[in-house]
Amino acid sequence: MLDLKRIRNELETIKAAMERRGEAEVDLDAVVALDEKRRSLLQEVEQMKSEQNAVSREIPRLKKEGEDTTEIMAKMKDLSARIKELDGDVAQVDSDLYEMMLRIPNVPHPDVPQGETDDDNVEVRRWGTPLTFEYEAKAHWDLGTELDLLDFERAAKVTGARFVLYKGLGARLERALINFMLDLHTERHGYQELMPPFMVNRQSMTGTGQLPKFEEDTFRVPQKDYFLVPTAEVPVTNIHRDEIIPEESLPLCYAAYTPCFRSEAGSAGRDTRGLIRQHQFNKVEMVKFTTPETSYAELESLTANAEEVLKQLGIPYRVVKISTGDLGFTAAFKYDVEVWMPSYNRYVEISSCSNFEDFQARRANIRYRPKEGGKVTFLHTLNGSGLAVGRTLAAILENFQQPDGSVVIPEVLRGYMGGVERIAVK
RNA sequence: GGAAAGGUGUCCGAGCGGCUUAAGGAACUGGUCUCGAAAACCAGCGCUCUCUUAUCGGGAGCCGUGGGUUCAAAUCCCACCCUUUCCGCCA
Numbered sequence: 001m002l003d004l005k006r007i008r009n010e011l012e013t014i015k016a017a018m019e020r021r022g023e024a025e026v027d028l029d030a031v032v033a034l035d036e037k038r039r040s041l042l043q044e045v046e047q048m049k050s051e052q053n054a055v056s057r058e059i060p061r062l063k064k065e066g067e068d069t070t071e072i073m074a075k076m077k078d079l080s081a082r083i084k085e086l087d088g089d090v091a092q093v094d095s096d097l098y099e100m101m102l103r104i105p106n107v108p109h110p111d112v113p114q115g116e117t118d119d120d121n122v123e124v125r126r127w128g129t130p131l132t133f134e135y136e137a138k139a140h141w142d143l144g145t146e147l148d149l150l151d152f153e154r155a156a157k158v159t160g161a162r163f164v165l166y167k168g169l170g171a172r173l174e175r176a177l178i179n180f181m182l183d184l185h186t187e188r189h190g191y192q193e194l195m196p197p198f199m200v201n202r203q204s205m206t207g208t209g210q211l212p213k214f215e216e217d218t219f220r221v222p223q224k225d226y227f228l229v230p231t232a233e234v235p236v237t238n239i240h241r242d243e244i245i246p247e248e249s250l251p252l253c254y255a256a257y258t259p260c261f262r263s264e265a266g267s268a269g270r271d272t273r274g275l276i277r278q279h280q281f282n283k284v285e286m287v288k289f290t291t292p293e294t295s296y297a298e299l300e301s302l303t304a305n306a307e308e309v310l311k312q313l314g315i316p317y318r319v320v321k322i323s324t325g326d327l328g329f330t331a332a333f334k335y336d337v338e339v340w341m342p343s344y345n346r347y348v349e350i351s352s353c354s355n356f357e358d359f360q361a362r363r364a365n366i367r368y369r370p371k372e373g374g375k376v377t378f379l380h381t382l383n384g385s386g387l388a389v390g391r392t393l394a395a396i397l398e399n400f401q402q403p404d405g406s407v408v409i410p411e412v413l414r415g416y417m418g419g420v421e422r423i424a425v426k
Numbered sequence: 427g428g429a430a431a432g433g434u435g436u437c438c439g440a441g442c443g444g445c446u447u448a449a450g451g452a453a454c455u456g457g458u459c460u461c462g463a464a465a466a467c468c469a470g471c472g473c474u475c476u477c478u479u480a481u482c483g484g485g486a487g488c489c490g491u492g493g494g495u496u497c498a499a500a501u502c503c504c505a506c507c508c509u510u511u512c513c514g515c516c517a
Binding site for chain 1: 436444445454472473475476477484485486487496497498
């Protein structure tokens with residue numbers, strides 16, 4: 001959520017920012033008009049309340065002195081009724097304004113490249129060299145099926161489309177990746193491991209920005225109005241909702257594994273084969289809470305932490321700066337890490353590392369108390385995948401496939417795989 | 427699912443219609459004392475909105491959430507949420 005005062009005072013700047021995002025539906029003039037209406041109502045009703053309070057303070061004294069208060073009481077009853085009426089109007093305006101504010105996206109950082117789609121994202125660096133195959137490289141869904149690691153058909157029978165059943169060494173490899181990533185981030189990168197609830201309430205989903213705008217992308221549990229987590233970002237960011245954190249404790253760095261559930265509404269027909277786009281997938285997520293001054297430096301290290309996973313695995317990747325058209329609702333700035341995927345013959349997103357600045361902190365009311373006695377202030381939140389596990393497994397199958405149809409296991413994973421060095425057709 | 431107790435500021439905790447402008451601690455920030463520190467003492471110290479604004483200052487609201495009663499609600503009533511304990515069920 002943006003700062004209403006900022007919209008009021010820097011209207012043209014914010015308008016330009018929405019323009020940059022290509023957000024035509026955001027009606028900032030309506031927000032400003034409603035804000036003005038709210039403040040004029042407030043002035044009126046607060047003046048009345050002030051009078052009510054003053055008179056109410058007098059009543060006990062008058063009674064004590066034996067004065068007749070029936071006339072005053074009658075007047076105050078009238079005033080009280082008018083206050084109640086106006087309070088109702090204020091509440092209505094407040095809630096309308098809040099609903100509008102919840103649907104306004106974040107202001108992009110000035111360094112975000114201008115663009116309309118992901119084609120306008122800007123590559124910032126590459127690591128590793130994509131392999132050239134002497135033969136036709138197989139896609140991970142074929143490799144996974146042939147090696148009996150992945151079973152899409154039976155997953156469809158058990159549940160439906162866009163689910164997968166991991167089998168044998170496939171399940172083992174998925175689990176090995178989760179453990180490897182968590183160990184790397186907790187032991188080497190200084191994150192605290194968390195295992196949060198996999199369902200969250202509506203307030204949490206609103207706090208991180210999935211709601212109210214993107215409810216159709218979620219899986220909802222109707223009995224309790226809970227939501228299956230679309231990413232660990234939601235439960236982990238919300239653990240500090242409505243809290244004030246001493247600056248000495250910052251930055252707070254958490255790493256968490258969760259399955260992620262997404263309905264992928266509007267993605268019909270895209271990436272229908274394989275592990276790339278599933279209703280349920282595993283992910284290790286990194287989340288940081290920082291001061292405003294350090295958040296961009298922390299974003300660099302967060303991104304480096306995600307990249308380190310791929311460096312250790314030995315999979316070629318690149319990092320791109322996301323353009324305004326591809327930025328996403330909540331982010332002020334975002335890097336994507338993309339792995340080389342031979343079957344796609346291009347780089348595919350495997351991690352998004354975002355700085356939300358104070359956008360989520362405002363929604364979720366997460367603040368910090370400055371060391372030097374300053375005013376309690378909204379902190380900055382960041383997060384990034386470290387990494388999407390299913391896509392990592394897919395990248396391993398494709399990048400480490402051998403001419404005989406087997407797949408070599410990256411060295412760093414072998415300890416997690418009971419020493420298995422290669423998965424071959426039985 | 428049933429029963430009981432409870433949710434108060436950064437933390438602990440009192441208050442249960444108008445002597446509350448939310449007591450009292452703790453923490454924190456100044457100051458006194460000290461060679462220095464600790465202790466002690468003195469003072470300051472909540473959040474949100476709003477008016478006026480360079481500041482100072484004024485007003486309103488905030489005691490789990492939302493309604494209601496009343497001239498007046500932390501306090502009374504209703505609904506809901508959460509926590510703890512006990513019972514039931516259960517991996």
